Amino acid sequence: MKRQNLPLYAIALAILIVGLTFAGVPVQTILVGLLALACPLMMLFMMGGHDDSDRHSDHRQ
Structure with missing residues (x-):
């Protein structure tokens, strides 16, 4: 995951929360879901x- 994509993920999460609220999902249920996904x-x-490119390269000269 690139750092430049983090604002897009935050916007997507905000849209999801607003959409669920407008759909009638109780705020407490949304908070419990966010708490379960926090970790x-x-x-x-x-x-x-973190970049895994070092693991795939050959360090032998």
């Missing part, structure tokens, strides 16, 4: 900037 989302955001 995996934080892992994606925190580990997304």
